[in-house]
Amino acid sequence: MEEERERERDREVGMKQKHRQHIMRNMDKLIKYTSYKDLVAETVRRGLISPVMRRNIEDLNEKGHSMTEEQVQVELLRKYFVKITKRGPTAYAELMAILRSLGYSEALRILEEMDPQGSEIPFLSLSRMHSNKSADIVDTCLSDPPVEMPSVSNVSAIHNDADGPLVPFEEPVQGKQRIVVKSTRIHTDDITGTYPMKSQHNRGVLLIVNIIDFSNPGLKRKGAEGDGDSLIDIFRQIGFKIFSYKNLDQRQFFNTLSALTSSQFVRDTESFVMVLMTHGERAGEVDRVQFSDGSLADVKAIINSFRSDLCPNLVHKPKVLIFPFCRGDNPDHGQILPKVMRMRIQTDGVPFDNVPTLSDILICYASTPGFETHRDTEEGSWYIQKFCDTMAEHAHDRPLEDILKKTHSIVGNMRTKYGHLQTGVFEGLGFNKKLYFNPGFFVSD
Template identity: 50%
Template sequence: MSQHHISEVPVEQREIGMLAKHREHIIDQIDELVKRTKYLELLNECQRHGLLSPGMCQNIKEYTPGRRNENEEDLLLERHRQLFKKLTQRGPRAYETIISVLESLDCKEAANVLLSVDSGSFVSLREANKSRRPGMTVVDEGVTTEGLVLSKVSKESKYQYLNPNEPLVPYTKPVQNSKRIVKKSDKCHEDAVTGTYPMCSQYNRGVLFMVNIIDFPNPGVIRNGAFKDGEELIHLFREIGFTIFPYINLNKEQYMRILKELTSSQYVENTECFVMVLMTHGNRVNQIDRAEFHDGSIAMVQTEIIAHFQASNCRKLANKPKILMFPFCRGPEPDKGVETDGRSAASPKPTAQPKRNIPTLSDSLVCYASTEGFETLRDPDTGSWYIQKFCDVMAEYAHNTSFEDILKKTQSLVQNMRTATGHLQTGNYKNIGFNKKLYFNPGFYK
């Protein structure tokens, strides 16, 4: 068997995160800062300045420490403290922005507390915006890591795909500047042990439903660079032979309506595979993953989106492979990794539990760009780490490699990337009754 090789992209060297001395100073002085500020007033002003997204603010408002018999006053105090802790997770310029926020609220004593750590550290927002370096890595959690309002509308919002208010029609226009060459198959691959999902049709190979949320009510959380991800995905799946339905900047109502319409339409009647990619800001609150839409509305990933693909809701997709991709943050924490001695534990073997009836939800792979509780990373110029590496691997390997191995290779490449401060990202996926091998077989038809 021939060996293939993907050249490793150099490790990221772009800075992310607040300076350690600033972060530690806020934590050390948190009681003093709480004493000299008003909780709701500060929360709202942080959102207005783009330090926090609406979703982040809502998470803070709903924060519950978990202690019993917590009275309302103590609960508000803990949320006030949580607000400052959250601010330490913003970007390199967030510290200066916080000082500007405090001064705008006339909380000069609190501002002086922050200024005291190094008197020369403060610069105006205008100067901070001027000094922003092109291509600086940002976090896909609802705010740039700079913590600055960059613009009211993204530089990419002028681009549109399908109109959500018009009937379903596949997107056939060319994409811009995609240089990836997708290797083609010379046969229809099969696996005699597990079985293989049929993927050799010329006209019904698959359907891609791609939703890319770039702009939000808060202008500080624009996902610059995300359009590049969308273009690459369209190019990739078009080369594989999929029918493409891409949308930009949907609200929740539009997204759910189109999802239901598409999964019950003639386009999936005979399709061999269905792929959905939802690119947006996300978070995880009370162990529940959430996705944010163009108008700030929120959907619960498990109960509102994944649950839609149950056999009772999607009869036309029953027994067909379904790939659901959620490449957004699943929490506020940067993944700093841990030191290891190099040894690894053996993975437990899954126990097969065959059922006679059709499972409620099966033949599904749910793919995440990060693990629970952690953020994802995106380059404003070239796109997100996960989607760009996914497209690289698909273009190079989809002609002879099963999809789960594609995901493993993608995760491995992303996991080897680092920011200048050592932050990383670990993707994962969940197999829900996806019991056969899936080969995309680009360019080969029976």
């Protein structure tokens, strides 16, 4: 089934004919000047081909048993270059970048004969969007072996002490400053109803867990430092109490989550928001996240921490869980629509003794299942930064789901330098009312 989908994708987004023909004409030379092992590893790392595609390339069936090592190398490279010709209109430019990064100057020179600067390669970007300079950094777990944890002095300082008392974080933060537009009234909706958000001192609790450093220093999430500061800045202006933590291991995370949701802060609050920023992956149909000690936990286990029997302080209150990590290692190359479709799609209560096990929960993901998310090494996560921009502009007059839709629309128009994109998604578990934050306006306490 996966191979069939792969073939279908290849048919839909093939390389330009002149580039494909140039590769095929020069196949022998390209094979001569490259090494399969290094080439395929870098290509998978960059996302031009997936691990499944790599396995298909390396499946030589019975033919491989009768071949010499040199013949195997030649066959693998041949299959590799054929596959690259089917990987979309930007694949030629991406292959040039890969050859350049590996120092394969002779092979690169061959491709430059057709495109000296890659000037005719379609580059899917919006020049007006500042963050399009992203270097295609993704928040997905890598397969590097763990190495010794750096000393504490080399690890980013934590905001709150995970093993200390629960104290709201009130220190100043750095980074981009936004001004949240204030509400002029408490918003309501007569059709769906709204979650009460009118308290002056107990508007909400925000839990931020930003894991930047890991037991393997190679997994450091560069650029993520500013994401936590941006969230703190926005939610402070809305009136939330902030609990911010960095570099938690799995034990510290679940202990902190349990302690906070059992606390008076949460018992008195009108709403709860949690943002967990780290590396993520998808194994089978299961989303998993990585903690600073290298351990993994199922996202479902985190969601289940908010079950009504385990978290009674938040029953009937809105619980927003934001997961901006990868949900797989596949880059989203997008799809090139057939011409006929492009022409068509032009844009000018009664009390009860029991409650649902999981309810009033909105789960927000930065990508769809199986795909990567992107993070700028200077400015931070695409998703978090655009979410903060939209919150500042619209938290005063639009419900959260509208804010998320606009965030997804903005992020959906961004591209990495390789043309990769990202699609956000959210799902509600009994999240049946509208959530307005009503910043700056209150009618109680």
